[in-house]
Amino acid sequence: AQSVTQLGSHVSVSEGALVLLRCNYSSSVPPYLFWYVQYPNQGLQLLLKYTSAATLVKGINGFEAEFKKSETSFHLTKPSAHMSDAAEYFCAVSEGSGSRLTFGEGTQLTVNP
């Protein structure tokens, strides 16, 4: 069965600084990996996904993530944080078609002016 761990339930950065949100997964087969963002009192929005194509995946709002099989990681980055990036971010993993999507516990990102 797959699992996902998000390191750090709260991350705080200054506006303009690098954003790095960590996600490690375990999976018995090549995984599908996803990052979602959730703003207060809203549903989750898909930021990006990895489904065994290019290991560096670009998403919306300037975010990207790199799949590293050797490290079983799929960390989310953005070169320069904006105030509007303040939200909760969820990493998720599945083992492909027919399997469940397993979500991490989430990381709350705060952006300081």
Next chain:
Amino acid sequence: DGGITQSPKYLFRKEGQNVTLSCEQNLNHDAMYWYRQDPGQGLRLIYYSQIVNDFQKGDIAEGYSVSREKKESFPLTVTSAQKNPTAFYLCASSIYTGYEQYFGPGTRLTVT
């Protein structure tokens, strides 16, 4: 304009009453899901359906029921047997299970 709709946005009920939350999608997705979200606890899967007229329990199905009579619709009933129903409920869909899920805006249920 394709997407998932949940209604209402806010719902208030008295303890002991059943309440049904609506979820509709026009994405032509086969799979649909219900999650519960509590502060600091991430998302917990209540029920999911891979196809019309079929559904499976998730991790916290006790006190909830669902139906899937149409591909577009997956209503969730919170019964009086659910001990702590106050929460934020999210509906999602995907083309098949295991693929990216698309979420509705959520319904915040408050039971007093």
